[in-house]
Amino acid sequence: MKIASGWILVSGGSSGLGAACVDRFLELGCSVLNFDIAPPRTDVLTRFPNRCQYVSGDVTKEEDVRSAIALGTKRFKKQLSAAITCAGILHSERAVGRDGAGSLDSFRRVVEINLIGTYNVARLSAESMSQVEVPVADADADAERGVIVMTASIAAFDGQTGQSAYAASKGGVAAMALPLARDFGRLGIRVVCIAPGVFETPMMQVAPEKVRSGLLAETPFPHRFGEPREFALTVQHVIENAMFNGCTLRLDAGLRMPAK
Numbered sequence: 031m032k033i034a035s036g037w038i039l040v041s042g043g044s045s046g047l048g049a050a051c052v053d054r055f056l057e058l059g060c061s062v063l064n065f066d067i068a069p070p071r072t073d074v075l076t077r078f079p080n081r082c083q084y085v086s087g088d089v090t091k092e093e094d095v096r097s098a099i100a101l102g103t104k105r106f107k108k109q110l111s112a113a114i115t116c117a118g119i120l121h122s123e124r125a126v127g128r129d130g131a132g133s134l135d136s137f138r139r140v141v142e143i144n145l146i147g148t149y150n151v152a153r154l155s156a157e158s159m160s161q162v163e164v165p166v167a168d169a170d171a172d173a174e175r176g177v178i179v180m181t182a183s184i185a186a187f188d189g190q191t192g193q194s195a196y197a198a199s200k201g202g203v204a205a206m207a208l209p210l211a212r213d214f215g216r217l218g219i220r221v222v223c224i225a226p227g228v229f230e231t232p233m234m235q236v237a238p239e240k241v242r243s244g245l246l247a248e249t250p251f252p253h254r255f256g257e258p259r260e261f262a263l264t265v266q267h268v269i270e271n272a273m274f275n276g277c278t279l280r281l282d283a284g285l286r287m288p289a290k
């Protein structure tokens with residue numbers, strides 16, 4: 031997929047990994063819509079006023095996502111060609127703790143935002159991409175309508191103590207990559223999931239020092255946390271390289287998370 035062929039939707043683009051994707055794709059000359067429940071840093075909007083749009087909304091709401099896609103298509107006067115789902119929340123709670131069973135409402139909220147929200151953005155983005163007319167000249171095996179890059183976590187595979195909700199939500203995202211790729215294959219749309227290890231974002235910067243140092247100790251090389259731009263570079267490569275489809279890529283410097 032040529033990176034600037036259409037416009038790019040980034041959910042959760044106001045912070046961390048999503049914000050790094052917004053920055054990267056704006057630098058590459060793309061038109062980017064940041065769909066996030068919280069507002070972005072203003073400098074991005076002022077540096078690229080014609081190619082950057084922020085829309086406030088919730089990934090779990092059908093109407094919010096539909097209107098953002100419609101707005102982007104109208105505003106940028108081209109079709110959606112890539113959707114990057116970064117919106118998500120972290121949650122830690124033992125299934126049975128000192129005060130008894132963990133909260134069912136918290137479990138539902140995490141799954142609602144991280145898994146159902148990701149599915150909502152993926153399905154509505156693919157619906158919009160499916161309306162793109164592929165030029166006759168491109169009508170060969172590689173004629174792509176779009177790419178969807180979803181963000182899971184290595185917690186999908188090595189969830190730690192207290193991560194049952196978060197791990198379940200991210201495991202669901204990783205598990206969806208193949209069936210969604212199969213659903214969308216006939217439409218010329220690829221689906222790839224990235225499972226990051228630990229990246230220096232506001233989400234991880236608030237983690238207790240004990241948790242951070244424990245994770246760093248288990249990171250073989252490079253012995254540091256990831257930079258958000260390294261995540262954005264991976265997303266760029268996945269979009270540009272048509273052979274990635276229906277899979278989950280670990281991006282974790284070899285980290286296998288311990289139980290605690």
Ligand SMILES: NC(=O)c1ccc[n+]([C@@H]2O[C@H](COP(=O)([O-])OP(=O)(O)OC[C@H]3O[C@@H](n4cnc5c(N)ncnc54)[C@H](O)[C@@H]3O)[C@@H](O)[C@H]2O)c1
Pocket residue numbers: 041042043044045046047048065066067068087088089090116117118119120143147181182183184225226227228229230231232233234
């Ligand atoms: N940072 C890491 O180490 C790491 C590791 C593995 C996976 N992840 C995943 O990567 C994604 C991005 O994480 P991050 O570290 O950049 O976090 P972050 O907290 O910096 O950014 C997350 C963004 O999602 C937005 N958001 C939350 N709920 C939303 C909703 N309902 N609708 C729309 N937007 C919503 C937030 O406002 C925020 O801007 C998340 O899904 C996270 O689970 C992060």
